[in-house]
Structure formats: C-alpha cells, structure tokens
Amino acid sequence: AQSVAQPEDQVNVAEGNPLTVKCTYSVSGNPYLFWYVQYPNRGLQFLLKYITGDNLVKGSYGFEAEFNKSQTSFHLKKPSALVSDSALYFCAVRALTGANNLFFGTGTRLTVIP
Amino acid sequence: NAGVTQTPKFRVLKTGQSMTLLCAQDMNHEYMYWYRQDPGMGLRLIHYSVGEGTTAKGEVPDGYNVSRLKKQNFLLGLESAAPSQTSVYFCASSYWPSTDTQYFGPGTRLTVL
Numbered sequence: 708a709q710s711v712a713q714p715e716d717q718v719n720v721a722e723g724n725p726l727t728v729k730c731t732y733s734v735s736g737n738p739y740l741f742w743y744v745q746y747p748n749r750g751l752q753f754l755l756k757y758i759t760g761d762n763l764v765k766g767s768y769g770f771e772a773e774f775n776k777s778q779t780s781f782h783l784k785k786p787s788a789l790v791s792d793s794a795l796y797f798c799a800v801r802a803l804t805g806a807n808n809l810f811f812g813t814g815t816r817l818t819v820i821p
Numbered sequence: 822n823a824g825v826t827q828t829p830k831f832r833v834l835k836t837g838q839s840m841t842l843l844c845a846q847d848m849n850h851e852y853m854y855w856y857r858q859d860p861g862m863g864l865r866l867i868h869y870s871v872g873e874g875t876t877a878k879g880e881v882p883d884g885y886n887v888s889r890l891k892k893q894n895f896l897l898g899l900e901s902a903a904p905s906q907t908s909v910y911f912c913a914s915s916y917w918p919s920t921d922t923q924y925f926g927p928g929t930r931l932t933v934l
Binding site for chain 2: 743751797801808811812813814
C-alpha cells in the first residue's frame with residue numbers, strides 16, 4: 708500500500724521568508740510523488756512531480772521539492788514567499804495499480820502574512 | 822480550450838433524491854477520475870475510467886455509479902442521496918503516458934439534507 712502524510716494542517720510564514728510544507732511517504736518500491744495546489748473555490752493544480760533522477764525537483768511558480776529517500780520525505784519549498792502563495796497544498800503519491808490514480812495527503816493550508 | 826468542466830457548480834438535495842454530475846474534458850484524455858474532498862481527509866477516489874466504455878471502482882465507490890459513454894464525458898450518479906455524501910466532488914483527467922499528471926475541474930459542492 709502507498710500513502711502520504713502531511714503533519715501540519717496550517718503553516719504561517721511572513722512574506723519574503725522561505726517556506727516549507729512537509730510531506731512524508733510510505734511506498735513499497737520506487738515512489739512517484741507529486742505536489743498540487745488548490746486556490747479558493749478552484750480545482751487542484753499540478754505544481755511538480757518526482758519520478759526519478761535529481762532529488763531537487765523544480766516546478767511552477769518558483770516552487771521546488773526535495774526528495775529524501777532515507778527520511779522518506781518530499782518537502783515543498785520556496786525561497787521567498789508571496790502573499791499570492793496562500794492556498795491549500797496537497798502532497799500525493801501515485802497508485803501502483805493500472806488506474807495510475809493519486810493518493811492524496813490531508814492537505815496543508817499555507818498562509819503568507821504581508 | 823476549456824480544459825475540464827463540471828456541471829452543476831452547486832446542488833442541494835434531500836435524502837433519497839437522485840442526481841447526476843457531469844464532467845467534460847476537451848483535451849482528448851483517455852483517463853478520467855471522480856474524487857470527493859472532505860475536510861481533514863484530502864481527496865479520495867470514487868470511480869475512474871481508462872477509456873470510453875470502461876469504468877472501475879476506486880477507494881470509496883459505495884452509493885455512486887458512473888458511465889463513460891463518450892470519451893470526453895464522465896458522469897457520476899447518486900441513486901439515493903445520503904447526508905454522508907455531502908462533499909465537494911472533483912473530476913480529473915489525464916493522458917497516456919503521463920497519466921499521473923492530472924487536470925482537475927473546478928468542483929461541485931453537493932449538500933444532502
């Protein structure tokens with residue numbers, strides 16, 4: 708079975724400061740990991756994914772994520788937060804079945820304070 | 822290119838009523854999915870389809886049925902709505918071979934009284 712956990716329901720950060728949104732995973736085999744973002748009253752939008760290769764993955768809107776196999780983590784990061792980054796962030800792992808559907812974490816609400 | 826659209830955006834039902842949610846995509850994607858989103862639980866897969874005429878169960882299929890008669894449409898039906906089905910429903914689609922990158926619709930907020 709595969710799953711992801713997001714240990715923080717809420718993260719607050721001041722505008723201009725670096726941000727981190729945490730995610731840990733549990734997968735048998737090589738993980739396919741994702742980050743999605745949800746803005747108010749909108750569907751989820753793809754940010755980035757890790758399949759293989761470089762442990763630092765760069766995505767949309769200046770976000771990046773670091774894959775750490777020994778710590779089974781895939782934390783989302785950004786060097787300088789913007790107020791417009793305030794949203795709900797979901798970590799996800801791909802299913803190992805033919806559907807290729809995603810198993811999502813419970814989400815972390817990021818608030819960037821001006 | 823509208824992407825993934827969902828109809829309706831909001832709906833209130835009484836217990837026992839039925840309804841159908843429509844998802845349409847204009848990207849010629851093979852795979853389509855229905856998720857529900859509940860507070861503190863993330864998104865959970867209800868049903869999915871890997872192509873026209875095919876459907877399969879996801880994590881939480883009970884109380885729902887689906888149909889994929891046309892490649893661009895994926896319908897989610899509730900035959901007898903229950904308060905436990907109050908949720909926000911998201912449709913998503915993806916294309917082969919990048920089936921893990923999914924494109925989501927804006928969601929349907931359903932309340933069952």
